[in-house]
Amino acid sequence: MTWHSVHFDWNHLRAFLVTAEEGTLSAAAKALNSTQPTLSRQVCALEAELKVSLFERVGQRLVLTKSGLELLEHARIMGNAALDFALTATGQSQQIEGTVIVSAGELTATYILPKIIAKLRRLEPGIEIEVVVTNEPSDLKRREADIAIRSFHPKQPDLIAKKIGEEVIWLYASPDYLNQLAEISDYSQLENVHIIGFDQTSSVADILNQQGWNLSQQNFPVITPFQLLQLELCKEGLGLIFFPEQMGDPEPKLERAFEHMGPIMTLPVWLVCHQELRTSLRVRRVFDFIASEMQEIYKSPDQV
Amino acid sequence: MTWHSVHFDWNHLRAFLVTAEEGTLSAAAKALNSTQPTLSRQVCALEAELKVSLFERVGQRLVLTKSGLELLEHARIMGNAALDFALTATGQSQQIEGTVIVSAGELTATYILPKIIAKLRRLEPGIEIEVVVTNEPSDLKRREADIAIRSFHPKQPDLIAKKIGEEVIWLYASPDYLNQLAEISDYSQLENVHIIGFDQTSSVADILNQQGWNLSQQNFPVITPFQLLQLELCKEGLGLIFFPEQMGDPEPKLERAFEHMGPIMTLPVWLVCHQELRTSLRVRRVFDFIASEMQEIYKSPDQV
DNA sequence: TTTATGGTATACAAATTCGTATGACTTGGC
DNA sequence: GCCAAGTCATACGAATTTGTATACCATAAA
Numbered sequence: 001m002t003w004h005s006v007h008f009d010w011n012h013l014r015a016f017l018v019t020a021e022e023g024t025l026s027a028a029a030k031a032l033n034s035t036q037p038t039l040s041r042q043v044c045a046l047e048a049e050l051k052v053s054l055f056e057r058v059g060q061r062l063v064l065t066k067s068g069l070e071l072l073e074h075a076r077i078m079g080n081a082a083l084d085f086a087l088t089a090t091g092q093s094q095q096i097e098g099t100v101i102v103s104a105g106e107l108t109a110t111y112i113l114p115k116i117i118a119k120l121r122r123l124e125p126g127i128e129i130e131v132v133v134t135n136e137p138s139d140l141k142r143r144e145a146d147i148a149i150r151s152f153h154p155k156q157p158d159l160i161a162k163k164i165g166e167e168v169i170w171l172y173a174s175p176d177y178l179n180q181l182a183e184i185s186d187y188s189q190l191e192n193v194h195i196i197g198f199d200q201t202s203s204v205a206d207i208l209n210q211q212g213w214n215l216s217q218q219n220f221p222v223i224t225p226f227q228l229l230q231l232e233l234c235k236e237g238l239g240l241i242f243f244p245e246q247m248g249d250p251e252p253k254l255e256r257a258f259e260h261m262g263p264i265m266t267l268p269v270w271l272v273c274h275q276e277l278r279t280s281l282r283v284r285r286v287f288d289f290i291a292s293e294m295q296e297i298y299k300s301p302d303q304v
Numbered sequence: 305m306t307w308h309s310v311h312f313d314w315n316h317l318r319a320f321l322v323t324a325e326e327g328t329l330s331a332a333a334k335a336l337n338s339t340q341p342t343l344s345r346q347v348c349a350l351e352a353e354l355k356v357s358l359f360e361r362v363g364q365r366l367v368l369t370k371s372g373l374e375l376l377e378h379a380r381i382m383g384n385a386a387l388d389f390a391l392t393a394t395g396q397s398q399q400i401e402g403t404v405i406v407s408a409g410e411l412t413a414t415y416i417l418p419k420i421i422a423k424l425r426r427l428e429p430g431i432e433i434e435v436v437v438t439n440e441p442s443d444l445k446r447r448e449a450d451i452a453i454r455s456f457h458p459k460q461p462d463l464i465a466k467k468i469g470e471e472v473i474w475l476y477a478s479p480d481y482l483n484q485l486a487e488i489s490d491y492s493q494l495e496n497v498h499i500i501g502f503d504q505t506s507s508v509a510d511i512l513n514q515q516g517w518n519l520s521q522q523n524f525p526v527i528t529p530f531q532l533l534q535l536e537l538c539k540e541g542l543g544l545i546f547f548p549e550q551m552g553d554p555e556p557k558l559e560r561a562f563e564h565m566g567p568i569m570t571l572p573v574w575l576v577c578h579q580e581l582r583t584s585l586r587v588r589r590v591f592d593f594i595a596s597e598m599q600e601i602y603k604s605p606d607q608v
Numbered sequence: 609t610t611t612a613t614g615g616t617a618t619a620c621a622a623a624t625t626c627g628t629a630t631g632a633c634t635t636g637g638c
Numbered sequence: 639g640c641c642a643a644g645t646c647a648t649a650c651g652a653a654t655t656t657g658t659a660t661a662c663c664a665t666a667a668a
Contacts, residue, residue, distance in 0.1 A: 006322075006386050007337065010314035013389065018307055026615065031307045035657055040616065050393040051402065061615075061664085067396035074392060078385035082310050085317065085378040089354040092371035098355065329646065339627055344646065365634080365645075 008049045014082075015042035016054055017075040020064060087143060091276035091283075097126035100286045103138035103145035104131065106227045111247045116293045120286065127282055135225060140274045146283050147290065151267040160278060162291050164269040165298025167244040171195075171257040171264060176237040178255055194239030196230045197223045204242065207265065246298065269298065312353045318386075319346035320358055321379040324368060391447065394587070395580035401430035404590045407442035407449035408435065410531045415551045420597045424590065431586055439529065444578045450587050451594065455571040464582060466595050468573040469602025471548040475499075475561040475568060480541040482559055498543030500534045501527045508546065511569065550601065573602065 019028040019039060029036045047054050054068035064072065104113055109131055117129050132138055138145040140159060154161055173181070181193065197204050197220035205215040222238055224230060234241040235253045242264065248254050271291050277283040322343075323332040329343045336343070351358050358372040368376065408417055413435055421433050436442055442449040444463060458465055477485070485497065501508050501524040509519040526542055528534060538545040539557045546568060552558050575595050581587040 006318065006383065006390060008390060008393075010318050010386065013386070014310065014314050018310075024615065033311065036616075037618080037658090038656060040618095041655085044617095050390075051397040051399045052393055057616075067393075070396065071389060071393055074385060074389035078382055078389060079310065081378060081382035081385055082314065082317070085375060085382060086310060086312060086354075088378060089312075089356050089371075089375055092374065093355040095355050328644090330644080340646075341628085341648080342626060344648095345625080348647095361646075 009042075009045065012042045012046035012049065013075055013078065015039050016046050016068075017072070017079050019043055019055075019062065020068065020072050020075070024062065083142060087141070087274060088276045090143070090146075091274075091279045094281050096124065096281050096285065098282050099128045099130055100147065100283055101130045101132060101143070101145045102286070102290070103134060103148040105135050105149070105151075106133055107244065107247050108149050109133045110228060112294060112297060116290055119293070120289050123289075124285060127286060129286070140272065143274075146273065146277055147287055148272045149290075149294075150270045150272055153268070153270055154272050158275045159272055160275050161270045161272045162287075164271055164291060164294045167246065167267040167269055167298075168263045169242050169244055169265045169267060170248060170259070171240045172234060172243045172248045172251075172254045173240050173257045174235055174237045174253055175255055177234075177239065178257060181257070193219055194221055195219055196233050196239045196241050198225050199223060211264070269294065313346075313349065316346045316350035316353065317379055317382065319343050320350050320372075321376070321383050323347055323359075323366065324372065324376050324379070328366065387446065391445070391578060391580045394447070394450075395578075395583040397584055397586070400428065400585050400589065402586050403432045403434055404451065404587055405434045405436060405447070405449045406590070406594070407438060407452040409439050409453070409455075410437055411548065411551050412453050413437045414532060416598060416601060420594055423597070424593050427593075428589060431590060433590070444576065447578075450577060450581055451591055452576045453594075453598075454574045454576055457572070457574055458576050462579045463576055464579050465574045465576045466591075468575055468595060468598045471550060471571040471573055471602075472567045473546050473569045473571060474549055474552060474563070475544045476538060476547045476552045476555075476558045477544050477561045478539055478541045478557055479559055481538075481543065482561060485561065497523055498525055499523050500537050500543045500545045502529050503527060515568070573598065 015028065015032070015038075018031055019025055022028040022031055025039045025043070026036045028034075029039045032039070043054065052067050052071070053065050054071065055062040056065050102113070113131060117131075120127065120129070132145050137150060138148050140146070140148060140154075141156075149164075150161075151167065153163075177194075191214065193215075195204065195208075195215070200223065202217070205213075205217075205219070208215055222233055224233075227241075230241045231243070231251070231254075233239070234243075235251075240257055243254070244267075245256075245263070248256070271287065271294070273283060273287050278287070319332065319336070319342075322335055323329055326332040326335055329347070330340045332338075333340045333343045347358065354375075356371050356375070357369050358375065359366040360369050406417070417435060421435070424431065424433070436449050441454055442452050444450070444452060444458075445460070453468075454465075455471070457467075481498075495518065497519075499508065499512075499519070504527065506521070509517075509521075509523070512519055526537055528537075534545045535547070535555070535558075537543070538547075539555075544561055547558070548571075549560075549567070552560070575591065575598070577587065577591050582591070
């Protein structure tokens with residue numbers, strides 16, 4: 001086997017890849033925990049090694065040349081291979097010390113995780129936990145997170161998922177606001193009800209309308225995707241919110257609305273992790289611990 | 305896009321890959337134009353970065369651990385991507401200066417290439433030619449060569465091939481030896497003829513036996529795959545050799561044997577090159593030049 | 609036009625990496 | 639059993655790469 005063609009500096013290729021993906025040298029430097037001059041030199045060096053002009057320096061902006069665009073495709077393949085390599089490497093690491101990244105939504109991160117993490121840290125002081133709070137599903141493959149808590153089963157076959165339980169969603173409101181709605185028992189009468197929505201899409205309205213409500217955009221005077229703000233607004237009596245019973249019931253200033261009509265919906269709770277990472281002592285420890293602790297919580301919600 | 309998991313040193317991964325493939329650090333160092341201590345440190349550094357033990361140091365030999373074996377597969381993918389990257393990069397290089405590697409068999413290298421290379425060097429002083437002389441087909445994909453002269457059409461679809469002509473193979477012998485064989489016209493009488501063979505396999509005998517000869521191992525007292533040695537042995541009168549007429553006819557001390565029976569066989573001559581490289585100014589120039597020069601030669605063999 | 613912002617390339621000192629030399633060790637052959 | 643050959647790891651000076659600071663340029667807004 002000859003390695004003739006592999007003599008160029010692979011780090012320079014990485015510099016090229018990240019620069020091309022990020023758009024600027026400065027951004028690439030930030031992404032790689034490096035500095036802009038370093039990236040600048042590395043890309044230049046790669047161009048010299050290959051005798052190919054990768055970027056065209058037009059003004060302050062770098063724009064890929066035709067050759068650069070073609071080469072970027074191969075560089076991407078290499079980057080993905082590096083990603084896979086890093087992933088299985090983390091999985092192969094048999095040492096318990098290190099960081100585990102957990103991705104969760106705002107509510108889970110706020111109400112569920114703190115006690116679990118505290119308990120885990122007491123049991124395993126060598127494991128450091130990094131929590132990524134996002135309502136978007138993190139890309140486990142790219143290792144934006146090692147473990148994710150999600151409300152849906154992942155499609156990818158290389159992910160493993162464990163079902164923790166069901167999150168029961170009710171409508172909640174402050175006692176004040178509930179008084180204003182008193183006596184109402186028929187959904188169709190709720191023309192002027194206020195609900196604090198997530199975004200401009202009508203998905204929340206759709207769910208309720210399917211259950212007999214008759215809601216339009218006017219029923220959503222305040223909108224925010226930040227659920228903790230929804231909660232505070234609700235406490236102030238600005239309207240109803242969707243909230244899981246595990247988090248909503250313990251809130252002193254919150255009461256279930258229309259309880260006799262039953263819960264709005266239930267969402268499953270999945271704990272997800274990449275297959276490769278299950279072989280890691282560290283990740284497995286955290287995964288199993290979170291799973292057992294959360295299962296305990298979802299069995300008896302009042303413990304939250 | 306996050307580059308979280310790509311922070312490890314890609315050159316260290318390359319060091320791991322080449323070391324694993326080559327078997328020892330020293331061999332890997334040679335392959336990478338580096339030194340053994342450097343490779344040693346890089347592999348150690350990678351192990352530290354990943355917190356994974358890649359090799360087990362048993363005695364002086366490095367043997368892959370289970371983790372190392374698993375990671376090697378991903379590293380191989382990355383290596384192949386690097387290969388592809390380098391390949392198209394060379395193709396993208398629009399600079400005429402640089403080295404072009406030509407692979408040829410002994411006879412072509414000795415009789416055909418020198419004049420062509422000399423002429424080319426006069427026309428294109430910026431192009432340096434490296435000739436790889438081997439009877440094995442070079443791996444164009446791994447860039448053991450940029451251009452190869454072969455006697456068969458390549459199967460791989462990503463290679464492009466141009467047919468130069470036909471090599472007509474005769475049996476040749478020294479005048480001395482021919483006199484010993486005088487008067488013989490029937491192949492079946494040639495029980496004691498001596499032929500200088502290539503190797504222990506009976507492929508040469510098979511070819512002749514199919515044409516009515518009756519040869520056994522005894523007819524091949526001297527064997528060598530080195531064709532120039534065959535030639536010299538033939539000149540010394542040790543026996544017959546297979547030789548192309550383009551090279552054999554001009555030899556003063558050589559004559560065709562059994563000419564009236566026609567040539568033994570004809571071999572096509574193909575000029576082969578990787579598709580990606582055709583886009584390189586430099587490689588294309590050499591390819592086209594060799595093609596036209598060789599076609600000229602194979603039209604009128606006496607010019608050799 | 610002017611100014612503020614965000615970008616790249618260059619200069620030089622500091623930190624890192626590399627190559628040479630060397631030592632300790634294992635394997636294979638005589 | 640011993641010697642020769644070949645392996646990997648370590649030490650230290652040299653070479654390379656990196657980061658900080660800075661200059662310079664382009665664009666957008668005032």
